[in-house]
Amino acid sequence: MFKDKEIEKLIKAEQKRQADGLEMIPSENHTSEQVLAAMGTRLSDKYSEGYPGMRYYGGCEVVDKVENLARDRAKELFGVTHANVQPHSGSPANQAIYYALVDPGDTVMGMSLYFGGHMTHGLKVNFSGTYYNSVQYTTDKEGFMDYEAIYELAQEHKPKLIMSGTTAYPRIIDWKKMREIADSVGAFLAADISHISGLVVSGDHPSPAGIVDVIMTTTHKTLRGPRGAMILANGNPSNPLKKPERTVENIPSLIDRAVIPGLQGGPHNHQTAAIAVALGEALTPDFKKYGNQVAKNAKVLSEELTKLGFNLVTGGTDNHLMVVDLNNKNISGKEGERALGLAGITVNKNTIPFDPRSPFDPSGIRLGTPALTTRGMKQKEMKQVAQWINMAVENNKDEKKLAQLHAEITAFTKDFPLPS
Ligand SMILES: Cc1ncc(COP(=O)(O)O)c(C=O)c1O
Incomplete structure (x- = not known):
């Protein structure tokens, strides 16, 4: 070989x-052999900074179609109107959410790593706990999310962004309760469904779509795709040359601008193709x-x-x-x-x-x-x-x-x- x-x-x-x-x-x-096969292709050679139809490089007519296919399948699968499939992985995708929605020094709230959260949800040694004023929620003694305690913490610290979602939590997350908490302080609410996205697709975990403002998922866990991530939201991106205001309606534009030029250069087109394959598989009854x-x-x-x-x-x-x-x-x-x-x-x-x-x-x-x-x-x-x-x-x-x-x-x- x-x-x-x-x-x-x-x-x-x-x-x-x-x-x-x-x-x-x-x-x-x-992953399936089909996903692996898509990874090992000439798509890896291609630069295509920007988005389909708006690239900074020539020769993007094919990769535009690849990315559009991945975006369309992601939207269909999760019932949203906007999908950014370019983040290289979950941590940079979360970084894009912060970059899009808050400024350094702003207060953000997420679940502590030591209680089942992810380090990008505000751990002190992570960018999220270094550049932002991070407040961490925990669980109750038995390990269940304690929504009342999260509510109280939100009242005390008034975060501008709440990250909900977990990395080592064995129970269902109540998105509606998280929404109420975010609304009570006027915070943006992000759902990081990296671990459970495959179960959201199969209906074994409630979907946050339509409840939270923005969703992030890695593609390589229960979703069974290649390493990678997607950011999902409702609404449509506006003129890419105009800086959007930080509103819920503008989240698609804010996210797209945060991914590139905010944080990344060229997308990994082989990875995007493999994500499209995995999403195609995830759309089947199997x-x-x-x-x-x-x-x-x-x-x-x-x-x-x-x-x-x-x-x-x-x-x-x-x-x-x-x-x-x-x-x-x-x-x-x-x-x-x-x-x-x-x-x-x-x-x-x-x-x-x-x-x-x-x-x-x-x-x-x-x-x-x-x-x-x-x-x-x-x-x-x-x-x-x-x-x-x-x-x-x-x-x-x-x-x-x-x-x-x-x-x-x-x-x-x-x-x-x-x-x-
Ligand atoms: C909830 C959650 N968010 C984000 C990430 C980060 O993903 P990556 O390892 O691809 O950067 C993980 C990875 O374990 C995760 O569990």
């Missing part, structure tokens, strides 16, 4: 690592079934883990992920991640609400079902996966036992190949 044997070896090693184990990091997935199965699998896995004595933050899940508090198992999140990794189960260490331990070695792990569901696993397999997780945690110091488990899991995965 490759003339560069060094990189070929590494690519094959990574493919084997994924195929021989269980990828349970909930922000990951396995994708709806996929999302339904992701949620069903997560439910069964959470119930089985609970039966095995694991403590789940909030006591379970409504979506594709769960956060497991390992304190009663007498190992840390870091040790859990390591032991499960040796057994061939890839998860990530994660803080639990009000974590007594440090974020570098927190109390929990975060795991989810999107990638396993893509491989065709269902409820029956989730029961088996729960047993393996339990065995790996119970035998976390026994390297031989963990290697045995890995061999068992590798044999099992042969019936569930990566997409082809």
Whole structure:
């Protein structure tokens, strides 16, 4: 395949690592071969700063069509009138939302990373907590979003922008409650649905469309596309040469101007094509079934883990992920991640609400079902996966036992190949 044997070896090693184990990091997935094929094309060679019909480069007639296709599919899928499909990934897309809607020094509010939010929602060491006056909301003791507390915090600090959306939260987000909070202080409301966008498409999580002012989603998580992101809104962009006022109606123009020339240069056209392919797949009835199965699998896995004595933050899940508090198992999140990794189960260490331990070695792990569901696993397999997780945690110091488990899991995965 490759003339560069060094990189070929590494690519094959990574493919084997994924195929021989269980990828349970909930922000990951396995894309279709069609999505992968679109990524490896000559579209990658093309510069096309600007937007379809308004480029700073010649030769954009084909990539204009690619980008329009991706935009149209995104609009249809999420029921909005405007889509920007150019952000290179989720963090730069969130940066564009801030750049569009607030000024440095303005107050912004988002969920703390340590309680399930994303670092771009106001973490002190992130741009969002450095350039803006960031106020962070948390959860209640059990890990549920506490809308009354968020309301009180908003009254106290009067943010101009509220980020809603999460990275490690296993429950449904009440967009209407977030809307009421934003309206009570006249703030813009953004929904970051990066984790749950596939479940929004399948109807397993309510959509924020029509409730919030602007939506951001990465394309590579439950949506099962290539790495990338989209910003969605209602309304239409106005004259691109005129600076728009900061109003809700102008959000499409504000976002487009924030992405380019505000923050980025040329879009990644190969990535845009692959996003279009993924969105085409997400528009099919099969994708709806996929999302339904992701949620069903997560439910069964959470119930089985609970039966095995694991403590789940909030006591379970409504979506594709769960956060497991390992304190009663007498190992840390870091040790859990390591032991499960040796057994061939890839998860990530994660803080639990009000974590007594440090974020570098927190109390929990975060795991989810999107990638396993893509491989065709269902409820029956989730029961088996729960047993393996339990065995790996119970035998976390026994390297031989963990290697045995890995061999068992590798044999099992042969019936569930990566997409082809
Ligand atoms: C809620 C949320 N927003 C934004 C991002 C950032 O996306 P990226 O890693 O593509 O920059 C993530 C990634 O995990 C996320 O979970």
